[in-house]
Amino acid sequence: MAASFVAFQVHCSAQKPPISLNSGHFKTFLSSTIFKLPLRINVLKAIKKTSVKLVDAFVDSVFEFIDQPLLPSQSNFAPIDELKEAVLVTSIDGEIPDGFPEGVYLRIGPNPLFGGLKSTKSVFGRSSHMWVEGEGMVHALYLGKGVEGNWTVCYNNRHVETETFKLEKQRNKPSFLPAAEGDSPAIVCAYLLNMLRFGQVNKYLSNTNVIEHSGKLYTIAENHLPQEIDILTLKALDMWDVNGAWNLPFTSHPKKAPGTGELVTFGISATKPYAELGVISADGKELVHRVDLKLNRCPLSHEILVTQRYNVFLDYALTVDLGRLLLGGSLIKYDKEGYARMGVMHRYGDADSIQWFEVKPNCTFHFINSFEDGDEVVIRGCRALESVIPGPDQGMNKFEWFSRKFRPIESTEGSLDAMSEDQLVFPRPYEWRLNMRTGHAWQRGIPYVQGKHFLHRSRLCP
Ligand SMILES: [Fe+2]
Structure with a gap:
C-alpha cells in the first residue's frame, strides 16, 4: 500500500505542481478520486481471494461429502x-422399421459427477442432493441410411459443460454443498456458503430437457437459462438469454405457439416477481412479449401450456417458500388446504386480463395436451395429489419413500379422491375443462383399469 502511495504521489505532483502536498484540497482529491480506485480494486481482489480461501478451508474442515446409497433397484440413478x-453401434436388438426417418434422437438426464449424488454431514446436520440433481448428460443416437438402404447408427454422449460444471471439474472434487433437502440448518449453511464461494446457490445442471428453436438446440433445467449445444459434437456453446432480454430461469418445457412458431416460456423466482411469462420470436432473436403474472407466491410450476389463442399456466398449491426454509421447514411446500388455480391469458395479454379457474390442489408436473374446444380450454395432464419431491423427513429415507409411494396400485375403482396416502404421488391421466364463457371449471379423472378407461366427471366450482 505504501509503495503504491509513493509512486502515485510522484506522478501526480508532476502533473499538478500548483497543488500543495499539505493542502486539504489535495487530500480530498486523493481520497475521493484517483488514489482510491486502483488501490481499492487491488485490495478488494486480495480480500476476495483470501476470503474464498478461508471459506474453502472452513468447508473442507467442517463438511464431509459422502456418497448416497445406491441400491440395485436404483441403478437408473x-x-x-x-x-x-461418437462410436459405431454394432449390435441392435430387433430391426429398425421400414420408413423410419434418418436423423438424430436425443435424450438428456442427470449423470452426477464424482460417482453419484452426494450428501454432506457436519455440525449443522445433513443435507443431500435430491434425485433430480446431477450434471446433465446429453445422449445422441445418429441414424443414417446408405445408398443400399443399410443403416449406420452411431452413439455419443457428453456432459453439458455449464459454467458450474467446468468449475467443479477444475476443482476435481464435489464443491457445491447440497442445498435441496435435509436438516434446515445444514441447508441454510449450504445456501450461504455456496453464495459466498461461487456466487450462486445451486449448480447449473441443464439436465431436464432438450429443445429445438429456430434451428438451434438447447438443454434446460428450470433453475437457469438454456444452454446451446452443438448437435454434432454435443459440446456446450453459449447460454441463451434472447439477446439479453431474458434474465430469469427458463421453464424446462416451453411450448411452440401454433401458427406463429413463437416460443412461449416462463420463469419462476423465490422472490417477487414470482413468475413472468415470455413470448420469443420464431427466429429466436427477440423477446416479443414479457409480462409479470403478479402472483402472490412462487408456484413450483414445471410446465406451461398453449392453445391456438391462449397461454395457460398454473398457480399451484406446490410452492417454493424461502421463509419456511429459514423457520425449519422444507423449501418445497405443498398446501393441501390451500388454493390452486389455472390461469388463461391471451397470447399477448397482461396480468389484468388473466381469467382464473380455481381447481382442486394437485401436483401435476407434466401435461399431455391442451387445446380449445368451443368455449372450453381443455387440458390433459398426469395429475398427482402429493408432491413427488420428498420433504425433509422423507428425504433421509427417500429410497424407502419412493418404493412405497410408487408401488403398483391394486385397484382404482371409485373416486380418485378416496385413494390411500401411499397412492397420492402416483400420477394419473386427468382432464380439466375451463369454460371461458361461463367461468366454470370441470375436471375428471381417467383411471386405467385392466386395459379399459372409465371416466367420472365432477363439477368443481360454479
Ligand atoms: Fe419435466
Missing part, C-alpha cells in the same frame, strides 16, 4: 462413463 466421441 447411477452415472455412466462419458464418451465425448
Whole structure:
C-alpha cells in the first residue's frame, strides 16, 4: 500500500505542481478520486481471494461429502462413463422399421459427477442432493441410411459443460454443498456458503430437457437459462438469454405457439416477481412479449401450456417458500388446504386480463395436451395429489419413500379422491375443462383399469 502511495504521489505532483502536498484540497482529491480506485480494486481482489480461501478451508474442515446409497433397484440413478466421441453401434436388438426417418434422437438426464449424488454431514446436520440433481448428460443416437438402404447408427454422449460444471471439474472434487433437502440448518449453511464461494446457490445442471428453436438446440433445467449445444459434437456453446432480454430461469418445457412458431416460456423466482411469462420470436432473436403474472407466491410450476389463442399456466398449491426454509421447514411446500388455480391469458395479454379457474390442489408436473374446444380450454395432464419431491423427513429415507409411494396400485375403482396416502404421488391421466364463457371449471379423472378407461366427471366450482 505504501509503495503504491509513493509512486502515485510522484506522478501526480508532476502533473499538478500548483497543488500543495499539505493542502486539504489535495487530500480530498486523493481520497475521493484517483488514489482510491486502483488501490481499492487491488485490495478488494486480495480480500476476495483470501476470503474464498478461508471459506474453502472452513468447508473442507467442517463438511464431509459422502456418497448416497445406491441400491440395485436404483441403478437408473447411477452415472455412466462419458464418451465425448461418437462410436459405431454394432449390435441392435430387433430391426429398425421400414420408413423410419434418418436423423438424430436425443435424450438428456442427470449423470452426477464424482460417482453419484452426494450428501454432506457436519455440525449443522445433513443435507443431500435430491434425485433430480446431477450434471446433465446429453445422449445422441445418429441414424443414417446408405445408398443400399443399410443403416449406420452411431452413439455419443457428453456432459453439458455449464459454467458450474467446468468449475467443479477444475476443482476435481464435489464443491457445491447440497442445498435441496435435509436438516434446515445444514441447508441454510449450504445456501450461504455456496453464495459466498461461487456466487450462486445451486449448480447449473441443464439436465431436464432438450429443445429445438429456430434451428438451434438447447438443454434446460428450470433453475437457469438454456444452454446451446452443438448437435454434432454435443459440446456446450453459449447460454441463451434472447439477446439479453431474458434474465430469469427458463421453464424446462416451453411450448411452440401454433401458427406463429413463437416460443412461449416462463420463469419462476423465490422472490417477487414470482413468475413472468415470455413470448420469443420464431427466429429466436427477440423477446416479443414479457409480462409479470403478479402472483402472490412462487408456484413450483414445471410446465406451461398453449392453445391456438391462449397461454395457460398454473398457480399451484406446490410452492417454493424461502421463509419456511429459514423457520425449519422444507423449501418445497405443498398446501393441501390451500388454493390452486389455472390461469388463461391471451397470447399477448397482461396480468389484468388473466381469467382464473380455481381447481382442486394437485401436483401435476407434466401435461399431455391442451387445446380449445368451443368455449372450453381443455387440458390433459398426469395429475398427482402429493408432491413427488420428498420433504425433509422423507428425504433421509427417500429410497424407502419412493418404493412405497410408487408401488403398483391394486385397484382404482371409485373416486380418485378416496385413494390411500401411499397412492397420492402416483400420477394419473386427468382432464380439466375451463369454460371461458361461463367461468366454470370441470375436471375428471381417467383411471386405467385392466386395459379399459372409465371416466367420472365432477363439477368443481360454479
Ligand atoms: Fe419435466
